[in-house]
Amino acid sequence: MNGQFSGIRSRNVLLAAAVAAILSPIQVATAAEVDTSEWKCTQCPFQEGGEASVRLGYGDVSEDAAKFADYTGLDGGGYLIADIDGQTRTESGWYLAYEGRKLGLDSRDGVMTIGKEGVFKASLSYDAITKRTYDDTMSPFTLSQATGNQLSLPTGWVRASTTAGMTQLASTLKPVDIGHDREKAGLSLDWRLSKSFGLFANFSREDKEGNRVGTAGNFTTALQMPEPIDSATNTYEFGFNWTGQAAHARLAYYVQKYDNQVNGVSWDNPFTTFSATSGRMATSPDNESKQLILSAGVRLALDTSLGFKAVMGSVSQDAALLPYTITASLSPGALPRASLNGDISVNHYALTMSSRPFDKIRVRGAMRFDDRNDDTPAITFANGYVESDMGRMLASVTPQRYSYKRRQGELEGEYEVLDGIKLFVGMRGEDLKRSNQDVDKTTEGTGYSGLRILPAAGVSLTMRIGETHRDAADARTPESWENANFWKYNQANRDRDFLDIKLAWTPAESVTLSLDGSAANDAYTLSPYGLKEGSDRRVAANVAWMPKEGLTVYADGGYQIMQATQTNQTGTPLSTWTAEHEDVYKTLGLGAKWTNIGDKWDVSIDYARAESTGEIDTVAGTASSFPDNTTDFRSLRIGVAYRVNEALRVGVGYRQEKLESADWALQGLQPATVATLLALGADPYNYNVDVISLSFRYDFGGPKSQKGE
């Protein structure tokens, strides 16, 4: 041994022996130790051959509503209902499984998997997501189909200093929907080489195309426009995993490449302000993220487990920089280099521990270290830059790079004082070092204690109360132009007290109940100005009753109130103003599911309602209040299915969804309402949609009853 490990001292040998002793595995019976020679499984209905289900039908959506179609893909009008799922298996363990959902909608997905059980698996997947933002917006801009990134105003457009002077606006406004589609295709492979060793590889490509609300400011004026989106993201991951008797490890290499096809968006300036006739902004740059990820876990004696994760990564981007401005006459000259050459290292190391050395004692802990280090070489724009394509700023500027290092530690001990009653205490600590920000370092400490009551199976009550103190006072150097008495809330001293309650209870065989509540109060006592205080109180509960086989009746509800107070100073001489926020959110849900009624019918009904109110009161010399922002969401779903025979089912569905909202940021805002803002004219969300559906589901193959060997 000395020859092999000359660096190991005798104490290390002892250490190795101790580790091995602690790690002695728990002995349990295995299949090899049981006589199963008579276990023929003749009554086992193993699956062999194929089976599939196909659902086809027709649905109708009563009206087009972007917010309703958002993610659901349920645009107005008729649509095809098409779902499929099935699998084919062989006795030797080969299988083919497939599933497609919502195939008749833009928001659809599917997956097909082929493999041999316990050995090999390959999956192809597809997932489309629809993002619908607005369908009532209007704009005079037209996107160039040739370049895909130029937004032009109509020929003959009359530029003006205000929207009222834009005489061509009313006649040239065109409806333009805001939203985009995501389509993601994936391939994943898993290959188990042995009982303890396997390889995996995953690849996916996501294409995103459409538009979003783009904005641009020209000092005193601003405009909204349909900003094009066209990007592709390729993600690769491959590696291996190993599983031992009491330990496991996984090593993966992960790469994500984001490729933006829209490199900068330009637009004609509808305003005459500062005379620039056009503007151009950058878009998100192409980037590449690479990570080497090692995770591992080991189970030791004394019911002790350790977990470990290390992520060593980098991010780079070298997208070509746009010129300083599209306004050629203002150009301050050549760029210092062609791209940012952005280079960031991102590292994460974590160790977790859980131990139950005695029946009544449990200890849990974790240590984490996160590091984002921006290694991008400094780029200095020595000849100044151009502000909003209109004015050249002569000062030399060097953009700040931001790095941070975060260390966290936590430890919790739990002691079972009586059968089913556990007390726990815990502490957490964090220090966060930032570069080039107001505060170099914040430290945060948390202490809490609580009670877990587990008197019997089916009951669990956890209560926790604690305090957190964040200290940011060591060194503070706000930017010279900021108010020196103003503290950014994430870099300010903060005292927080909190209380959590969680209950899961099965009071009777047929009833389950869960309750989830929390309260937290924040005080930024040392911040003269900025966020001063905040609170968040919420409670939510579910109850379900199963009075008979196949029937479930349920109800749920929630209430949340969030409050915050902020202050600031403005004017000469400085005067203080205050804003107080109160957001209230309430939900109610009721429903029932009854399956297999008379072996023929399935019925379900679900009702949900959610209301929100946002109040903002300001005091700036005099008190005033914004109108409340409100939403009122109601959803009713009814489904009835009838089983015609073993293979065929007929389903009828009705869905009604209604959203009413008031939002002072959008209420009454038309493209030319504000003299200095050319808007898209979106209204607050309001819709009332009915969806009806009729579908047929047919099962092919049906359950097999082939007996085993």
Place this chain on the structure above:
Amino acid sequence: MTNTIHFGRRLRLSGRALGTALAVAAGLVLIGAPRVSVAADDQATAPAYSKKGADTCLKCHDDANLVSIFKTKHAQPGNPDAPFGHGQLQCEACHGPGGLHATTKGKDRAPVINFGGKSGTPVAVQNKQCLGCHEGDTKHQWAASAHDAANVACADCHSSHAAVDKVRKVGSQQEICFTCHATQKANALKPYAHPLRQGEMACSSCHEPHGSTTKAALKAATINETCYSCHPDQRGPFVWEHAPATENCALCHDSHGSIHPAMLKQRGPFQCQQCHSVQGHPSVAYGPSGIVGGAAPSTAVLAGNCTNCHTQVHGSNHPSGRSLTR
């Protein structure tokens, strides 16, 4: 012993440390060694298994909800490691030895290991059965998870007998999670939320319910890395960075849903004014006079408020993007 091995400029491992590491590694290797057989004495006192395995069980337990296990991966004879793989312990692989259970009757019937909140089998015993095979899934850190600490049974979420385990499906997973996480069920109905309600995302799109090394059991190493997996356009690095965006997306956004657009924690312009105080428009006291119908409808209050001009709030890659307007 004083030799030092250099791994780049960041990692140095001394010979002494290397020796210690090797010693620990040697111990770890022993963990992975093949398990020793149960000692003869232990076998003599071990509970009896049934005579005919599943054939014994299925004589009584032939309910369709139980038999549907034969549509699942657990009951594939072609997989030698599955409970119903050739030579495996079939029902008793999970439910434990059933010999006594099969030969006793009535009130005296010996129990077997059962699963779920109402089963009467302690959660730790239930979970040990599952973890015996599944703990090795190396993405999991179960013992360090909040679910383990809260005494959650695997069967509270998973239905191992059902042909379709709802919690493993994107469209139905949240139904299971919301059973306990009532607050998140409420959040999913907020007007601005990730598409859980619509079945286009699952809780496990971001969280690792079986435990991870991060706070809040995130799948990726940090909050931002979690967000970037679907929003890589926000990753940068940009020429002009917005400092909080590089550090923590959750400083401005509430990922579980908000009543404010873009899942912001607060309404603009007030959210921005919780950090920005520069004399001039960042510090102006905006009020209801700035809305439509007010005395002076304002670009800084309506529509996207601050972002009407400062459009690149996540960072700008434009040389002239100092004010995040380009």
